[in-house]
Amino acid sequence: MNLHEQMQQIGKQAREAAKVLARARSNLKNEALEAIAQALEQQHEQLLAANAKDLEAGKTKGLDSALLDRLALNESRIAGMIEGLRQIIALPDPIGEISNLKYRPSGIQVGKMRVPLGVVGIIYESRPNVTADAAALCLKSGNATILRGGSEVIHSNQAIASCIQAGLTAVGLPSTAVQVIETTDRAAVGKLIRMSKYVDVIIPRGGKGLIERVTDEARVPVIKHLHGICHTYIDDKANIEKAIAVAYNAKTQRYGTCNTMETLLVAEGIAAEVLPPLAEKYQAAGVELRGCPATKALLNNIKTVTNEDWETEYLAPILSIRIVADLEAAMAHISEYSSQHTESIITEDWSSARRFLNEVDSSSVMVNASTRFADGFEYGLGAEIGISTDKIHARGPVGLEGLTSQKFIVLGDGHIRE
Amino acid sequence: MNLHEQMQQIGKQAREAAKVLARARSNLKNEALEAIAQALEQQHEQLLAANAKDLEAGKTKGLDSALLDRLALNESRIAGMIEGLRQIIALPDPIGEISNLKYRPSGIQVGKMRVPLGVVGIIYESRPNVTADAAALCLKSGNATILRGGSEVIHSNQAIASCIQAGLTAVGLPSTAVQVIETTDRAAVGKLIRMSKYVDVIIPRGGKGLIERVTDEARVPVIKHLHGICHTYIDDKANIEKAIAVAYNAKTQRYGTCNTMETLLVAEGIAAEVLPPLAEKYQAAGVELRGCPATKALLNNIKTVTNEDWETEYLAPILSIRIVADLEAAMAHISEYSSQHTESIITEDWSSARRFLNEVDSSSVMVNASTRFADGFEYGLGAEIGISTDKIHARGPVGLEGLTSQKFIVLGDGHIRE
Numbered sequence: 101m102n103l104h105e106q107m108q109q110i111g112k113q114a115r116e117a118a119k120v121l122a123r124a125r126s127n128l129k130n131e132a133l134e135a136i137a138q139a140l141e142q143q144h145e146q147l148l149a150a151n152a153k154d155l156e157a158g159k160t161k162g163l164d165s166a167l168l169d170r171l172a173l174n175e176s177r178i179a180g181m182i183e184g185l186r187q188i189i190a191l192p193d194p195i196g197e198i199s200n201l202k203y204r205p206s207g208i209q210v211g212k213m214r215v216p217l218g219v220v221g222i223i224y225e226s227r228p229n230v231t232a233d234a235a236a237l238c239l240k241s242g243n244a245t246i247l248r249g250g251s252e253v254i255h256s257n258q259a260i261a262s263c264i265q266a267g268l269t270a271v272g273l274p275s276t277a278v279q280v281i282e283t284t285d286r287a288a289v290g291k292l293i294r295m296s297k298y299v300d301v302i303i304p305r306g307g308k309g310l311i312e313r314v315t316d317e318a319r320v321p322v323i324k325h326l327h328g329i330c331h332t333y334i335d336d337k338a339n340i341e342k343a344i345a346v347a348y349n350a351k352t353q354r355y356g357t358c359n360t361m362e363t364l365l366v367a368e369g370i371a372a373e374v375l376p377p378l379a380e381k382y383q384a385a386g387v388e389l390r391g392c393p394a395t396k397a398l399l400n401n402i403k404t405v406t407n408e409d410w411e412t413e414y415l416a417p418i419l420s421i422r423i424v425a426d427l428e429a430a431m432a433h434i435s436e437y438s439s440q441h442t443e444s445i446i447t448e449d450w451s452s453a454r455r456f457l458n459e460v461d462s463s464s465v466m467v468n469a470s471t472r473f474a475d476g477f478e479y480g481l482g483a484e485i486g487i488s489t490d491k492i493h494a495r496g497p498v499g500l501e502g503l504t505s506q507k508f509i510v511l512g513d514g515h516i517r518e
Numbered sequence: 519m520n521l522h523e524q525m526q527q528i529g530k531q532a533r534e535a536a537k538v539l540a541r542a543r544s545n546l547k548n549e550a551l552e553a554i555a556q557a558l559e560q561q562h563e564q565l566l567a568a569n570a571k572d573l574e575a576g577k578t579k580g581l582d583s584a585l586l587d588r589l590a591l592n593e594s595r596i597a598g599m600i601e602g603l604r605q606i607i608a609l610p611d612p613i614g615e616i617s618n619l620k621y622r623p624s625g626i627q628v629g630k631m632r633v634p635l636g637v638v639g640i641i642y643e644s645r646p647n648v649t650a651d652a653a654a655l656c657l658k659s660g661n662a663t664i665l666r667g668g669s670e671v672i673h674s675n676q677a678i679a680s681c682i683q684a685g686l687t688a689v690g691l692p693s694t695a696v697q698v699i700e701t702t703d704r705a706a707v708g709k710l711i712r713m714s715k716y717v718d719v720i721i722p723r724g725g726k727g728l729i730e731r732v733t734d735e736a737r738v739p740v741i742k743h744l745h746g747i748c749h750t751y752i753d754d755k756a757n758i759e760k761a762i763a764v765a766y767n768a769k770t771q772r773y774g775t776c777n778t779m780e781t782l783l784v785a786e787g788i789a790a791e792v793l794p795p796l797a798e799k800y801q802a803a804g805v806e807l808r809g810c811p812a813t814k815a816l817l818n819n820i821k822t823v824t825n826e827d828w829e830t831e832y833l834a835p836i837l838s839i840r841i842v843a844d845l846e847a848a849m850a851h852i853s854e855y856s857s858q859h860t861e862s863i864i865t866e867d868w869s870s871a872r873r874f875l876n877e878v879d880s881s882s883v884m885v886n887a888s889t890r891f892a893d894g895f896e897y898g899l900g901a902e903i904g905i906s907t908d909k910i911h912a913r914g915p916v917g918l919e920g921l922t923s924q925k926f927i928v929l930g931d932g933h934i935r936e
Contacts, residue, residue, distance in 0.1 A: 119853070123877050196876065202898065208887050210897045215879065217909050300909050321739065321910040342932030349934035435537070444928075457927055458614065459541050461633065469626050469930030478935070479628045479926065480620065491635050491718050492739040493911040496926040508897065508914040509875055510862075512887030514760030516767035517896070 103283065107291040110246060111298025113276035114219045118244035121277055122216050126193040128271055129240055136267030137185040140232065143263055144178050150259035151228065158252055170226045171253050181232045181260075184483065188236045191482040194500050195242045198509065208515050212506040216242035218300035220503060221292050222485075223248045223314060225306035228256040234303075235264050235278040237485050241503040244277050246299065248292060250306075251284040258282065293318040303498075305486055323494060323502070325486045327413045328358030328441035330471040333430040333456070335447035336369030342468060343370075343446040344378050349470040350444065352385050356415045358487060359442050359464075359474040363410060363420045365430045371423045372398060387417045394423040410437040427452050434460060440489055442466065442474040463489055463496035521701065525709040528664055529716025531694035532637040536662035539695055540634050544611040546689055547658055554685030555603040558650065561681055562596050568677035569646065576670055588644045589671050599650045599678075602901065606654045609900040612918050613660045616927065626933050630924040634660030636718035638921060639710050640903075641666045641732060643724035646674040652721075653682050653696040655903050659921040662695050664717065666710060668724075669702040676700065711736040721916075723904055741912060741920070743904045745831045746776030746859035748889040751848040751874070753865035754787030760886060761788075761864045762796050767888040768862065770803050774833045776905060777860050777882075777892040781828060781838045783848045789841045790816060805835045812841040828855040845870050852878060858907055860884065860892040881907055881914035 101109070121129075140147070151173040158168050194214050201211030220243045224230045231247055238245040249257040261280035268275050281288050293302050293314055302322045304314040311324050332350050334343045350361035366375060371394070379389055379399045389395075390405040402421075409420040410433075424430045427445075434443050444466035445456040453467045464474040474496065476484025481499030488494045494502035519527070539547075558565065569591040576586050612632050619629030638661045642648045649665055656663040667675040679698035686693050699706050711720050711732055720740045722732040729742050750768050752761045768779035784793060789812070797817045800807060807813075808823040820839075827838040828851075842848045845863075852861050862884035863874040871885045882892040892915065894902025899917030906912045912920035 119879075122879065204896065204898055206891070206896060208891055208896070213875070213883075218879070316737065319734065321908070323910075339932065345932055345934050346930075353935050446932075457631070461537075461540065461636070462925065464926040464928060465631075466928040467930065469928045469933045470935050472935040473624070473626055473928055473930075473933070474926070478622065478624060478626070480622055490739070491923045492741075495923055505909045505913055507880065508882040508892070510882060510884040510887045510891055512764075512885065512891075514757065514763055514864075515887045515891070516763050517771050517888050517890040 103285055103287055104291060106283070107288060107295065108298075110279050110281065111219070111295045114244040114246050114279060115298050117274040117277040118216065118218045120274055121239070121242045121244055124242065124273065128273065129193065129242070130189045132239060132267050132271045132273050133185050133189045133236055135270040136232070136236070136264050137182045139263035139266045140178060140182050140260070143259070144175065147173055147178060147256065147259045150255040151253070153255045154253045163252065167226065171228065171256070173228060173256060177229060181229050184229070184233055185236050188240050188483055191240065191500060193240065194504050206515060206517070207512070209511040211509050213509050214504050215507050217503055217505055219244045219246065219298055221246045221248070221299045221302045221320070223289055223292070223302065223304045223306070223310065225250040225310060226253065228253045228260060230305060231257045231260040231280065232264070233483065234485055237483060237500060238503060239277065241500045243503055246279050246281065246292060248281040248289060254282075254284060289314070290317060293320055296320050303486055321493070323486065323488050323498060324490055325358070326489045327439050328360070329363065329411065329413050329437060329439040330359055330361050330442045331363045331365055331434050331438055331444070332361045332471060333365040333427070333434070333443070333445045334367060334370060334374055335427060335445055335449060335452050336367035337449035337452060338370060338374070338446040339448055340374055343374050344381065346444070346446055346468065346470050347378055348381050350472055351382065351387060351419050352417075353470065353472045355417050357472070358413070359471050360415070361419070361471050362412065362414055363422065363437070365433055366421065366423050367427070367430070368394065368423050368425055371395070375399060375421070382419060385417070387419055389419055389421060391421045392423060395421045413439070427455060431456070431459060438462060441487065442471045444469055444471050463487065521703055521705055522709060524701070525706060525713065526716075528697050528699065529637070529713045532662040532664050532697060533716050535692040535695040536634065536636045538692055539657070539660045539662055540613075542660065542691065546691065547611065547660070548607045549689045550657060550685050550691050551603050551607045551654055553688040554650070554654070554682050555600045557681035557684045558596060558600050558603075558678070561677070562593065565591055565596060565674065565677045568673040569671070571673045572671045581670065585644065589646065589674070591646060591674060595647060599647050602647070602651055603654050606658050606901055609658065609918060611658065612922050624933060624935070625930070627929040629927050631927050632922050633925050635921055635923055637662045637664065637716055639664045639666070639717045639720045639738070641707055641710070641720065641722045641724070641728065643668040643728060644671065646671045646678060648723060649675045649678040649698065650682065651901065652903055655901060655918060656921060657695065659918045661921055664697050664699065664710060666699040666707060672700075672702060707732070708735060711738055714738050721904055739911070741904065741906050741916060742908055743776070744907045745857050746778070747781065747829065747831050747855060747857040748777055748779050748860045749781045749783055749852050749856055750779045750862045750864065750889060751783040751845075751852070752785060752788060752792055753845060753863055753867060753870050754785035755867035755870060756788060756792070756864040757866055758792055761792050762799065764862070764864055764886065764888050765796055766799050768890055769800065769805060769837050770835070771888065771890045773835050775890070776831070777889050778833070779837070779889050780830065780832055781840065781855070783851055784839065784841050785845070785848070786812065786841050786843055789813070793817060793839070800837060803835070805837055807837055807839060809839040810841055813839045831857070845873060849874070849877060852880075856880060859905065860889045862887055862889050881905065
């Protein structure tokens, strides 16, 4: 079989498995997840051995140590995967939920029923735990999955996949409900994202290069997460203590995440009061500050911010700071530079909070809270398959519900249209 | 300005206008819609004159009379457009609705706020009333619109657009909130569907050729409506009277609509009882019947159905009929041939109804009701911009809500992530 035929076969199998999954009872899906968790427990030595092969190959290829660390599995990371599966078991099943069933003047009842999307293709880089996470979320939401991981963890992914398939067959579900593409041929991705007959949505998880390639070439709808250039705006009516606590947390609680603040905007009326003590805290934590001229006039020893900084997702202990005239100017800056991921205002002023909530066009908009809260667990979604910066279908953290759709149902008793 | 620059300018203007519309109060949007309705009333003579030009050109080009009829405006069709606008005024404004605002264990409140999509591009063929309908639905849901109609009604569309722009400016909204592409250069469509910086979603309305071209070339998400190959299945536990009434209505109430039944499936246990009287009614109405061998054994003077028939949207008084063993066989036929638009089961049997509702994967699934009900007005959406056969974002009739998205909002009081 050539690559095209292989991919078509994977697609057909996924489409068939999706029909079985769509009508699988919750109990059965949960039993499959538990069986997968147990297989991961039992086969943890095989997982570590497969991962060791990948790490060895990575070292030979000269991958840097930060990347190798991301690729590595160990007992605690395997335990984390298993814990993740059990959390998904505990989530309510979204499938079949009927909402808004109402009588219409004609006498028919019309409502919506939540249904799976069908076949979800996930293309991801590096961390092998995504294999288990993504498969579990798709399984719980009644979707078949086609996974394509990075070539640098191919052995780890195959070992995890074999646990998943063992769990599926143990409860009588088709093993093709979760398929891992085994070839490392890059052309397989090109095929996958164009098989609109067999794939209902593609979720790319990875760097900007991957996501741009997928968006550009896909003929299947894409739920994408580009990047997070998140802003915090300290309004001139902010409470100083809250402002310092929240702005410090938004930058320093973790540097490498997409919901980390990259730019701090400060109203000029409060800058002299809030910036010096805040800057001291940042600098004590080793955060490099880059400021606009007005910021530099208030703070010593900081770099000058450039236009490029406003557009940069640092994912590092670096923060851009701009002093702005007022709320209007802050929202204009956000509108120009934000990646529409997450923005927060710190204020005690009712009407500024209300305007910020209504007018800022990002997937999460916050008042007096750290941008670091923008996350599926913190939002109560249970787990997330990604954070969408799209506007269509799902915005923000995408959990089980984001992997579903709603069809209309109509109940009558011989009703005809006049 | 070349075409590329023209389209970029239209895009930029739409993006700017979208910001104003997103925060426009309901009252203002309704006043604009009323002003548009009045402009259409006042300028009805100009509309008719512009339309006469299009019809004249159409005749010269040799367009057939059915098409010319679809393109034609008259007093009653203009009144219909105006009535449509007033119905949209009466609908509740979806924008700003906050749902599911709940406290999380961390102390933050998390909910969702309904927001416009931003800029909607609509590409449509023939009927000029779409210009007013589509612009009104987008305006009410806070979206800016870029409209590209068929070249055969360009004068009519421009006349309607000038009424829309008069209405917008009368209430102080930017006239660029609704823009009609004036060039008939086909390359303009290619530009529009690739301007992901300025366009958030594309809705193509028209024939299969248009929709396939748009889907294939777009770099912007598409909400598409392909075609309607709708099925009615008469179960062996059907009530004969209801079955005859519903199946007759689903085919004959209107022939040219996408929710018209194209294939009738009948359980073999009930075929001899239900098909002869039903066929008599169809034949009296002039419907040509095409049957499988088992159907032909029951009915006289009907054609033999071919595999191609199962895949054909007739939009005409033609019906394919197949006798199937049971529910399972009916659902297998639907799964193979349906366009996933609308399917209905006629049965008094609880468990068959339940299985059909759960397992049939179409945008509308019905029990004991005519497929002709699959429509935004009948469902209570007020009006529809189309019927989506996609699974992502919106399935089935797309009304105001389908033109919106939801962002997360987070309310705290100095909350930080531990």
